Amino acid sequence: xxxxxxxxxxxxxxxxxxxxxxxxxxxxxxxxxxxxxxxxxxxxxxxxxxxxxxxxxxxxxxxxxxxxxxxxxxxxxxxxxxxxxxxxxxxxxxxxxxxxxxxxxxxxxxxxxxxxxxxxxxxxxxxxxxxxxxxxxxxxxxxxxxxxxxxxxxxxxxxxxxxxxxxxxxxxxxxxxxxxxxxxxxxxxxxxxxxxxxxxxxxxxxxxxxxxxxxxxxxxxxxxxxxxxxxxxxxxxxxxxxxxxxxxxx
Numbered sequence: 001x002x003x004x005x006x007x008x009x010x011x012x013x014x015x016x017x018x019x020x021x022x023x024x025x026x027x028x029x030x031x032x033x034x035x036x037x038x039x040x041x042x043x044x045x046x047x048x049x050x051x052x053x054x055x056x057x058x059x060x061x062x063x064x065x066x067x068x069x070x071x072x073x074x075x076x077x078x079x080x081x082x083x084x085x086x087x088x089x090x091x092x093x094x095x096x097x098x099x100x101x102x103x104x105x106x107x108x109x110x111x112x113x114x115x116x117x118x119x120x121x122x123x124x125x126x127x128x129x130x131x132x133x134x135x136x137x138x139x140x141x142x143x144x145x146x147x148x149x150x151x152x153x154x155x156x157x158x159x160x161x162x163x164x165x166x167x168x169x170x171x172x173x174x175x176x177x178x179x180x181x182x183x184x185x186x187x188x189x190x191x192x193x194x195x196x197x198x199x200x201x202x203x204x205x206x207x208x209x210x211x212x213x214x215x216x217x218x219x220x221x222x223x224x225x226x227x228x229x230x231x232x233x234x235x236x237x238x239x240x241x242x243x244x245x246x247x248x249x250x
Contacts, residue, residue, distance in 0.1 A: 015194040017183045017236060018046050019100060021053065023128075026179060027242070028054035030124050031095040038094045038118060040084050040111065041102035045071030051098065052076040059094075061087055085110035089118040097125040103166065104129065104158035112172040119245050125172065126242040129162045130183060133234045135192070138224040143196065146217050151201040154208065159200070165239030173243035183236040189225045192234070193218060 028034040039048040039060040044067050048060035052074050061082040062068050068079050084106045097115040115125045132147055134140055205213045
């Protein structure tokens with residue numbers, strides 16, 4: 001797994017959005033017993049904290065120590081540095097496995113084998129990603145143009161899976177239907193800029209060119225944003241895929 005985010009770990013923890021409780025409540029309700037969840041590629045713990053409201057114990061792993069060290073402590077969350085395909089979890093010990101906005105970076109066949117190993121019979125594996133945020137038509141034109149035009153050469157290959165909403169991902173078990181969900185968050189202009197700076201393509205472009213990719217974006221955003229101190233509501237639509245392992249014969 002190529003590491004796009006350790007160099008932006010502090011910004012990732014500060015500016016990446018948190019997932020809606022409705023998603024975690026739904027997934028917990030799909031489990032026979034919401035006892036243990038494994039949040040794989042947890043980053044700085046955004047999904048792990050949401051799971052902790054519904055599960056007795058959450059194990060949150062990430063290959064990046066720089067990310068994990070910035071994850072907020074929680075009495076029901078245990079963090080560990082571990083690769084997605086090799087975890088310290090025992091076989092058949094987990095009720096739910098999640099990957100939030102990271103499946104496209106993983107060795108998917110190896111990860112799904114590990115998920116099947118650690119899940120109990122009837123357990124759930126759920127993966128999701130989110131699309132470009134929407135704020136106002138004026139701001140969206142600037143941000144979306146930056147993402148699709150300016151950064152076109154710099155997105156890693158895995159990003160195409162996000163663009164398609166994980167539609168081509170082959171799930172390892174029969175799928176279950178998930179209600180439509182979205183994230184919403186109030187942003188200042190500074191928070192929006194901080195969020196965009198965490199994008200993998202921004203990291204790659206800066207490394208490739210030696211220049212700040214946001215130098216030209218920020219003035220355009222300022223013009224589109226309007227009142228400098230304004231707070232605006234941002235929305236990210238999520239694409240969620242979930243599958244359930246077979247139950248043992250009665």
